[in-house]
Amino acid sequence: MSDSQQITAGMHEAKSRLSELVRLALEEDADIVITQRNKPVMRLIPYVELPQNRGFRVLQGKIEISEDFDKTPDDIIDQFYDHPDQ
Numbered sequence: 001m002s003d004s005q006q007i008t009a010g011m012h013e014a015k016s017r018l019s020e021l022v023r024l025a026l027e028e029d030a031d032i033v034i035t036q037r038n039k040p041v042m043r044l045i046p047y048v049e050l051p052q053n054r055g056f057r058v059l060q061g062k063i064e065i066s067e068d069f070d071k072t073p074d075d076i077i078d079q080f081y082d083h084p085d086q
Contacts, residue, residue, distance in 0.1 A: 004029040011036045014044075 007021065012019060014034045024030035024055050025044050032044035 004031050004032065006031040006046075008033045010034075010038075011041075044086055 005024075005028070007024060009021060009032065011034060012075050018059060021030075021044055025032050026046055032041040033040050033081075034044060
């Protein structure tokens with residue numbers, strides 16, 4: 001927010017001017033910082049809609065898992081254990 005103005009308002013002032021501060025944040029891209037006992041505690045920013053989680057159903061019908069996908073081949077298992085040559 002390099003081109004925006006920064007506005008600092010105490011908690012009581014922010015409650016009294018909430019509508020105005022919201023308008024400034026939305027329409028004028030103002031950086032609104034709310035303080036309590038002269039320390040910043042909150043920033044008033046516009047709400048941004050987050051993308052909706054579509055879950056795994058979006059992949060339904062696009063992935064096929066074989067029946068033996070979790071079967072480890074014997075030659076791989078043998079590499080983990082000390083087996084004498086047969």
